[in-house]
Amino acid sequence: MIIYGKNAIKEALNSDVTINKLFVENGKRLDKFEQEILELAKAKKIKIAFEPKNFLTQKCTNSNHQGFIADITKFIYSTTNDILENAHKKDEQPFILILDSITDPQNFGAIIRSAECAGVHGIIISKDRSCNVNETVYKTSSGAVSDMLIAKVTNIAREIETLKKENIWVYGLELGGKNIYDTKLGGAIALVVGSEGNGLRQLVKETCDEIISLPMQGQINSLNASVATGIAVYEILRQRLG
Numbered sequence: 001m002i003i004y005g006k007n008a009i010k011e012a013l014n015s016d017v018t019i020n021k022l023f024v025e026n027g028k029r030l031d032k033f034e035q036e037i038l039e040l041a042k043a044k045k046i047k048i049a050f051e052p053k054n055f056l057t058q059k060c061t062n063s064n065h066q067g068f069i070a071d072i073t074k075f076i077y078s079t080t081n082d083i084l085e086n087a088h089k090k091d092e093q094p095f096i097l098i099l100d101s102i103t104d105p106q107n108f109g110a111i112i113r114s115a116e117c118a119g120v121h122g123i124i125i126s127k128d129r130s131c132n133v134n135e136t137v138y139k140t141s142s143g144a145v146s147d148m149l150i151a152k153v154t155n156i157a158r159e160i161e162t163l164k165k166e167n168i169w170v171y172g173l174e175l176g177g178k179n180i181y182d183t184k185l186g187g188a189i190a191l192v193v194g195s196e197g198n199g200l201r202q203l204v205k206e207t208c209d210e211i212i213s214l215p216m217q218g219q220i221n222s223l224n225a226s227v228a229t230g231i232a233v234y235e236i237l238r239q240r241l242g
Helices: 006-013 032-043 053-060 080-089 105-117 135-140 156-165 202-207 225-241
Strands: 002-004 019-025 047-051 068-072 095-099 122-126 150-153 169-179 189-193 210-213
Touching: 002 006, 002 053, 002 135, 006 019, 006 032, 006 068, 006 135, 019 032, 019 053, 032 047, 053 068, 080 122, 080 150, 080 156, 095 105, 095 156, 095 225, 105 122, 105 135, 105 225, 122 156, 150 156, 156 169, 156 189, 156 202, 169 202, 169 225, 189 225
Parallel strands: 019 047, 095 122, 095 189, 122 150, 169 189, 169 210
Antiparallel strands: 002 068, 019 068
């Protein structure tokens, strides 16, 4: 897999991602941040190749590579148990994000970035109705995907039932629910966010313990999925921090 962009690559270098080779634009005047990327790569004994700009553009099929691309091993997905263990190791109540049919890679990447910043222990997606982790997701997340556990499951509704047996309270984010700012969001929690166009699927919605909503005052009655998720996870974080 090819990833590109300075932030994404630096995050990958600082994580457990295996980088096979780093490609840097030949003749590029490197700033301090870019020098740090090279030093990290050298410290990890990663092969570095200096190539013309058009070579990098052709290799990643995108001109927005900022002079840095990397060939990495395929993303390794985790399991729900891995996510729960992650929370346990940190001695924290589980904070899980479940994405029901998010298919846009830019939305997915932006959601991962917000989730990582908000302290989410892991993200659960569907095997069949979700965007996979790809180059665009890496770029849009600014590399946060390197530090996020992502589990693929066959059935979202069934996975919610499993989490409920672990005493995790599951909230669905959807119009028509209780105002999120009037809801106590402490303890072990999972937040379910639906697709960009259709929201939560009916069975998934029915499986949640409670439906919560963001208040709307304007003429448009919905937010972009990544924006809504960012607002919601930060409200949960605010309450978790007391």
